[in-house]
Amino acid sequence: MSAKSSFVVALDVGGTSMKGGLVSESGAVLLSERRPTPREESPEAVVAAISGFIAHLAGSGEGVPAGVGLAVPGLVSDNSAVYAANLGWRDVPATDFTTLDIPVMLGHDVRTGGLAESILGAGRGVSDFLFLPIGTGIAGASIVHGEPYGGSAGWAGEIGHTPVFPDGEECACGQFGCLETYASAASVGRRYSERAGVEGAKAEQVVSSDDPIAIEVWDEAVEALSLALATYTLLLDPSLIVLGGGLAEAGPALFDPVRTRLVKRLAFRDAPPLVPAALGVDAGMLGAALLGWRAAGRPELGPEWTVDVRSAPMVS
Ligand SMILES: [Zn+2]
Numbered sequence: 001m002s003a004k005s006s007f008v009v010a011l012d013v014g015g016t017s018m019k020g021g022l023v024s025e026s027g028a029v030l031l032s033e034r035r036p037t038p039r040e041e042s043p044e045a046v047v048a049a050i051s052g053f054i055a056h057l058a059g060s061g062e063g064v065p066a067g068v069g070l071a072v073p074g075l076v077s078d079n080s081a082v083y084a085a086n087l088g089w090r091d092v093p094a095t096d097f098t099t100l101d102i103p104v105m106l107g108h109d110v111r112t113g114g115l116a117e118s119i120l121g122a123g124r125g126v127s128d129f130l131f132l133p134i135g136t137g138i139a140g141a142s143i144v145h146g147e148p149y150g151g152s153a154g155w156a157g158e159i160g161h162t163p164v165f166p167d168g169e170e171c172a173c174g175q176f177g178c179l180e181t182y183a184s185a186a187s188v189g190r191r192y193s194e195r196a197g198v199e200g201a202k203a204e205q206v207v208s209s210d211d212p213i214a215i216e217v218w219d220e221a222v223e224a225l226s227l228a229l230a231t232y233t234l235l236l237d238p239s240l241i242v243l244g245g246g247l248a249e250a251g252p253a254l255f256d257p258v259r260t261r262l263v264k265r266l267a268f269r270d271a272p273p274l275v276p277a278a279l280g281v282d283a284g285m286l287g288a289a290l291l292g293w294r295a296a297g298r299p300e301l302g303p304e305w306t307v308d309v310r311s312a313p314m315v316s
Helices: 043-059 109-120 179-183 185-196 203-207 212-236 246-250 252-265 280-295
Strands: 007-013 017-024 029-036 068-072 075-077 080-083 090-093 104-108 129-133 141-144 240-244 274-276
Touching: 007 043, 007 109, 007 280, 017 043, 017 280, 029 043, 029 280, 043 068, 043 090, 068 109, 068 280, 075 104, 104 109, 104 280, 109 129, 109 141, 109 240, 109 280, 129 212, 179 185, 179 212, 185 203, 185 212, 185 246, 203 212, 203 246, 212 240, 212 252, 240 246, 240 252, 246 252, 252 274
Parallel strands: 007 068, 068 104, 129 240, 240 274
Antiparallel strands: 007 017, 017 029, 075 080, 080 090, 129 141
């Protein structure tokens, strides 16, 4: 690197592990490492682990990082981690995640992934789209005028908990008939296991099976998704829907039937194209890098970057 401070620290904090790296002005990933998230210990231990990881990464670069970008789960608003059910913290301001005197920008994990897909991935050049990763759970990022929309308090994008079958099954959230209960990768596996009386079925087995019970469970997942996507389309008029996460690895087995039913549900308007996400499991860290450069006062960086597009492994 020619000049000092020509890189940022980027960190994507998940429930089980954290992926961190150093990303240059030109978008080169100079370093990438993974550490476990110590959520079994305490919220304070998680914050300390993040701070330690940032210090370690910062010390691995030449010179001082220009900024830090962090993607975290839960509720994020006004550059604070307001709440995370799986990590236990409440109201942690961005600056509490590091002891270094460097500007920090905090983002919601899915919205940060959506920002990366918007600037570097499947949504490049598209100003209004939905980014919907489907994995253990379902949450989306609404990209409106090129930016992820957080809503009034940071709750925007919780499409997984919109009701699709009002008299349906109880969701872990306490409501009934939520999209996530039918269509997340975890739910597809669980619902098949329960009905077929087998243990530990995975979504990928259900998707490709000729078993009538598997066909029924998959059909209900597709129905739930097409209902939610029709509602989203009518409400926000996206020009694209980007599906990601483990379930999107099902490829045409997912995209074809959902597309067909979405078209049927939209009588008076065209359905937006459905496309797979481009950045896979790297979306969160790349989005965090964009946030880090924004923290450093360089919001213009990103569109010129070229990114290696790797496919995400199936995670359910
Ligand atoms: Zn729910």
